[in-house]
Amino acid sequence: xxxxxxxxxxxxxxxxxxxxxxxxxxPVLNKPFIAHVVDHLIGHGVDEVIFTRGHLAGxxxxxxxxxxxxxxxxxxxxERPLGTAGGIKNCERYLDSTxxxxxxxxxxxxxxxxxxxxxxxxxxxATIALTPVENPSAFxxxxxxxxxxxxxxxxxxxxxxxxxxxxxxxxxxxEPEVFNYIESGKNTSIERETFQFxxxxxxxxxxxxxxxxxxxxxxxxxxxxxxxxxxxxxRCHCSATPPAGANIGDGTTxxxxxxxxxxxxxxxxxxxxxxxxxxxxVVVGDRCNISKNALIRNSVIWENVELDDNDEVxxxxxxxxxxxxxxxxxxxxxxxxxxxxxxDYFLTGSQVWPGTALSN
Ligand code: GTP
Numbered sequence: 001x002x003x004x005x006x007x008x009x010x011x012x013x014x015x016x017x018x019x020x021x022x023x024x025x026x027p028v029l030n031k032p033f034i035a036h037v038v039d040h041l042i043g044h045g046v047d048e049v050i051f052t053r054g055h056l057a058g059x060x061x062x063x064x065x066x067x068x069x070x071x072x073x074x075x076x077x078x079e080r081p082l083g084t085a086g087g088i089k090n091c092e093r094y095l096d097s098t099x100x101x102x103x104x105x106x107x108x109x110x111x112x113x114x115x116x117x118x119x120x121x122x123x124x125x126a127t128i129a130l131t132p133v134e135n136p137s138a139f140x141x142x143x144x145x146x147x148x149x150x151x152x153x154x155x156x157x158x159x160x161x162x163x164x165x166x167x168x169x170x171x172x173x174x175e176p177e178v179f180n181y182i183e184s185g186k187n188t189s190i191e192r193e194t195f196q197f198x199x200x201x202x203x204x205x206x207x208x209x210x211x212x213x214x215x216x217x218x219x220x221x222x223x224x225x226x227x228x229x230x231x232x233x234x235r236c237h238c239s240a241t242p243p244a245g246a247n248i249g250d251g252t253t254x255x256x257x258x259x260x261x262x263x264x265x266x267x268x269x270x271x272x273x274x275x276x277x278x279x280x281x282v283v284v285g286d287r288c289n290i291s292k293n294a295l296i297r298n299s300v301i302w303e304n305v306e307l308d309d310n311d312e313v314x315x316x317x318x319x320x321x322x323x324x325x326x327x328x329x330x331x332x333x334x335x336x337x338x339x340x341x342x343x344d345y346f347l348t349g350s351q352v353w354p355g356t357a358l359s360n
Pocket of ligand 1: 053
């Protein structure tokens with residue numbers, strides 16, 4: 001079974017983190033986000049993944065190669081953004097039987113095998129996974145008949161229109177027939193155009209409702225942060241969920257005076273100096289150097305980051321290759337890759353662009 005994953009977007013809402021790192025490659029528990037998605041697909045029998053080649057796709061090609069965990073990996077060029085439907089149509093020549101199609105910024109533990117079984121039993125041309133949300137008004141709702149046939153889509157519903165809490169989970173099973181409903185070479189949306197055409201033509205188009213599984217759309221900074229925390233705490237339970245408490249990577253050295261509380265993941269080959277306190281939930285990437293008496297609380301730190309003596313990092317995201325001068329305090333901030341600060345630099349609620357040197 002093949003799966004097509006849409007990764008052609010620019011990830012503007014996750015800037016500045018996505019200036020030099022594609023959204024799909026942003027680390028979640030020290031592994032690219034999209035690798036968690038592919039692992040879930042492989043667990044449900046997918047043996048070929050097709051990525052639409054987008055913003056900084058070379059990084060994905062380097063990570064996955066041509067075969068990843070026994071699964072064939074193919075990248076398809078998209079000369080200019082074709083939208084969600086156009087991106088799928090662009091891969092038509094690779095997809096001649098039933099396939100999964102996924103938004104590349106959604107992670108879920110949806111039972112894809114059960115979804116496929118339903119798709120087959122209904123002889124559907126398309127099946128959409130639906131997931132419940134607490135506040136449906138911000139989303140496009142999907143209304144269904146009793147037998148799960150899709151009745152209609154309601155975009156940005158008014159309060160009196162809210163008859164369901166189920167939204168499109170960005171995970172589909174499609175038959176090649178769906179290609180007939182997408183114009184080639186044009187920027188089109190599967191949600192707003194293709195699916196409406198299937199309803200217009202009364203094609204067998206069903207919902208797969210999954211109220212139990214974990215689901216997250218990692219489209220913005222808060223959701224990215226939340227996904228890391230949910231993985232660490234086990235709220236998102238999947239093959240990557242670590243044991244509770246401290247998880248220390250190979251070759252990482254910790255002084256005996258280091259204190260770690262809560263759920264923490266430290267990557268490999270890190271050095272953690274005397275007096276450091278790490279108060280989870282915290283993720284620290286590979287090859288980081290945490291100097292004396294630093295404090296890290298409720299934060300996500302990527303690879304090769306240097307924290308100098310007495311630094312405090314609170315509720316922040318620090319991307320690769322940053323160096324924070326001694327005695328600095330970061331709170332509620334997002335630092336893209338390669339940021340440097342002089343000592344005693346205080347930063348609150350800020351977003352810092354790649355390569356910036358911050359000095360007092
Ligand atoms: P924002 O710029 O922050 O909205 O992010 P985005 O560019 O990723 O857009 P959005 O979140 O709406 O996209 C949902 C999914 O569709 C993501 O996985 C995108 O990579 C993908 N996507 C969006 N536009 C395109 C496109 O033009 N082509 C392809 N192939 N994929 C797309």
